[in-house]
Amino acid sequence: MSERRQDYKRHGSRYKARMRAVDILFEAESRDVDPVAIIDDRHKLARDTNPIVAPVAEYTETIINGVAVELDTLDVFLAEHIAETWTLGRLPSVDRAILRVASWEMIYNTDVPVTTAIVEAVEIASQYSGDKSSAYIxxxxxxxxxKVETLRERAANPEAVLAEASESFDDAPVAPWDDSDALDDSDEDFESVDAAEVFEAEETVEVSEVAEDSEVSKVSEEKADES
Structure with missing residues (x-):
């Protein structure tokens, strides 16, 4: 009983909101669509007489809108901090989504403690990817x-950030576990969770199930067991 209670506290509403934001950002990149448009679609589907998707949490929408607006600046900052070892564009799409959510919280949402943003991002990575992803994230x-204070100051002038950014990070080394010559990001798989199953499960989750605090990741596991 106490263990379940602790788990519930750790995986509260904001943790779930972050997870769903990662799901939506991954879906948007995979489908090459605007993540804000996906939010709008979810709102419409959730208002149906017999809704087949969960309503989008307010904080999920806040994250998605924030990342969508600040995406270019966030990617510059992320590339600056991983370019010596990896290339942002060659990371698995889900890892990019996790990094974007966490970095947006760290830089643009000062209500969230920096440590909280990092810890929750690493835990989401442990569920969606694996040990390697958790480590480099x-x-x-x-x-x-x-250097978060410096990044926040720079973020206040996004035009200057983009102007100072390198023209390309294509020459930076790729992720050490990527031995392909031409990896297509759309073909990257999660190490432990199939993203396609996550999104398919999200489309069929009923609002009543969400009210009982069911998580998208749990739904995808149950779907995998049935198959």
């Missing part, structure tokens, strides 16, 4: 946290 966000 933790390292990248820690590096950003060490």
């Amino acid at each position: 933790n390292a990248t966000l820690d590096a950003m946290a060490s």
Whole structure:
């Protein structure tokens, strides 16, 4: 009983909102659509007489809108902190989504403690990816946290950030576990969770199930067991 209670506290409403934001950002990149448009679609579907999708939490929408507006600046900051070892564009799409959510919180939402943003991002990575992803996501966000005040000051002038950015990070080394010559981001798989199943499950989750605090990741696991 006490263990379940602790788990509930750790995985509260904001943790779930972050997870769904990651799901939506991944879906948007995979389908090459605006994540804000996906939010609008979810709102419409959730208002149907017999809704087949969960309503989007307010904080999920806040994250998505924030990341959509500040995406270019966020990507510059992320690329600066991982370019010596990896290339942002060659990371698995889900890892990019996790990094974007966490970095947006760290830089633009000062109501969220920096440590909380990092810890929750690493835990989401442990569920959606694997140990390698958790490790470099933790390292990248820690590096950003060490200079978060400077990043916040720079973020106040996004035009200057983009003007100072390198023209290309294509020559930076790729992720050490990527031995392909031409990896297509759309073909990247989660190491432990199939993203397609996550989104398919989201479309069929009933509002009543969400009210009982069911998580998208749990739904995808149950779907995988049935198959």
